[in-house]
Amino acid sequence: IRYIVAGNLLVFMLDLFTHGVSTAFLTFVPAYILRGQVWRLITFIFVPMSFSPLSFILMTVFTYFMGTRLENALGSARFTVYYGLGVGLNIIVGLLLPLINPMYQMAQTADMHYLHLAMFFAYATLYPDMTVLAAFFIPIRLKWLALLDAALFAYDILAYLSYGQFAMALLPIIAMLNLFVFFSPDFSRRADQFQARHRSEAVQFRKAVKEQKRQRGYNHKCEICGRTDTDFPDLQFRYCSKCTGYHCFCEEHIFNHIHHTE
16 A cells, blocks of 8 residues: 555656646546557556645545555455455456447546545454544544445445446446455454344343342332332333433333432
């Protein structure tokens, strides 16, 4: 990922000094590639998603931060395979789009935007409970940011479909397909861990309820009349949401009592 970021920085500087002329020779345009400009199959990887200085800095820092940690977690070899597979799928789709619709012959049909967004899913899969500072001051867990990322993918796909650009909708879909193919074992492991933890918490809760009943002889007791669920098993008991703290009442007194304020 360090080479990707360095390449992005180099292309950004070239674009700055050539006023965009150099970048026009680096993007992925099928018609030019078929005419012999095969270097575009590689150089499009290093073209930044934005040439606005602020946006470029933020996106580059984000890519470096996320990419280096993901690479350290996966290992350079596995990360290279994942990233390379994403690049390969982008190239295939980029070359196929003009066959689906000739209007894409002279269009930029491949970039790294969706691959980098999909990388964030991979990072959030490995570290879902890690807390980061969103908007520089709001702490938020990665799993919630991943849901926002998913919403962006869904929005782009639906937008392409609504405008009749069915071929372009393949770009975000392919990026996610690469993610799920490569990280499906990690997704399965996370799901198994979640189910195991949920079952463990449920078992512990039932044990705690049984132990409480064994010690006190009941689970619920009305604070007004003193009746319990052991003595009156058909009686309904509720906890008042307006009282401060947890205070239990039977069905006759849940709406007929003085609310606790302390």
